[in-house]
Amino acid sequence: MFSNLSAGALGLSLDHPTAVDLAVKHGFGGVDPDLAHFASLGGDAAIAEHAAAVREKGLAWGIAGLPVPLDGPAEAFRTALVELPATLALARAAGVDRMGTWVRPMHEDLDHRQNWRLHLSRLSIVAELLADAGIRLGLEYIGPKTFWSTERFPFIHGIREARELIAESGASNVGLILDSYHWYTAGESADDLAGLTDADIVSVDINDARSDRERDEQQDLDRRLPYATGVIDLEGFADAIAAAGYTGPVKVEPFMKELAEKPVDDVLADVSERIGRFTV
Template identity: 45%
Template structure:
């Protein structure tokens, strides 16, 4: 008989690798009912996953933060769903700030009397970001008191603006030497507190000194001031005064433009001396955006922001009669601020309107009106 043909054994099967399924989310054991047993139906699938935000389940609350915007419109806590529902303007609150410049409350410049503690309270209440540094107050604090005051500033998101240069460099040599003697202690108090900017203005005329002699006197005296300030970590800002009605009011005109201020700063010859730039003086000196672009951010120690009355030519403007920023539109505040911002300016910006109606207001009304005007101007920064 023929032998039966045996069928060859099939080759061993090679297991086909399979892509492992993502493990389902851990399901916490409930107090109601037993845990799932082997062989029971699969648990419900995990909810769909959004490619950007993950599972479509309520997210945990975001941690508290301090809004970066100039208006505190963002809630202290919110979920992702609530965050996406916020309007676009609120989105600005968590974006990087558009400028390094700060809105500076200089209470005396708007006719409001305030000591250092009152200024801090006013700034916090009305939405300012910087305050004047008062060397007299700061020098009277011991180390613990100063530490507490600076900590309170930090907690309220307030930084230092500028301090005044309390040296009489404009009159007699005797007055200059006498007031210069107290300046090192004032600068030391500022340094202890972390304030780094000291500012003053330059009179645009003289009855006694011709331009060149006046330039040399100012350079010599301000050089001494600047060296003392620099020894204590402070920069010095100088403001030129632009209105023709002022610089032409005495026998000898003096520094009243950006170009002339550059000459004075060069004559002083100290690297940490720069400008206090005022939109009012920039306007009354018939200067342009191109003049602003000739500066660097380091050149700008402080900024003043003002508008001008309508109905007068540039040469007719009177220094003691100004307007709040954006009040009339005579001065292009937007071009002024945006140019400084493009330079990377990080200076404090205050308002100094010398405005009679503003000075007649109650303190809180004047503070609110000025804060509103400044924030409106800062909203123009692109």
């Protein structure tokens, strides 16, 4: 596995060239791809040249966001599907091989079975398009009870059901985005990660939780930097990820607005050291 700079996940407004330079400066092993920047480069040859330059700096690509709403209105889903091939062409030209999205863990109108069928049908379509482009899709389940309990019908919010959905889709290029925060808030342990392999994991996020809240009181958008509080067993999480033979990116996504108010170099030096503790 390698440390990955995801400026957006840290709440930092960095353009892509700056993010690449800072990733090198602070010892990250990868950086998230910026498909909008790729589109501005003027064609596949220029994109490939840029990607080669990034690799020469010692960086791998992290994960790009999937621009398709798996649970969105039908018209929004259809429109996104029409636009997806152009996005995948950019990713393929750059050698990006991972995209990810999160599964909304509740619905006001669709019950669990209806929502399952919706996700399964859409996931199968999207996964096939990504597979043709040589891209793996990561699904992130969302664990906090304070989120999934806010609408009438709870949906997937733990690893077991997420894996069941992936297995039922039959798609070999779909896996998990594992976030220590969701793993913790879902009440899971290292045992729930046993048996996973590198093929099952597309990306990994590490975060800690507030120490003044019980597990079921934790808020999705109010987290802490990894190892800040010790609430989450990051050592156990790291051991399980390593046992899976995971080789992909590891990033931090704490949703802490105050990070944007600090000097960028200070933030990245700190984050790089924290991820280094996890990936060692």
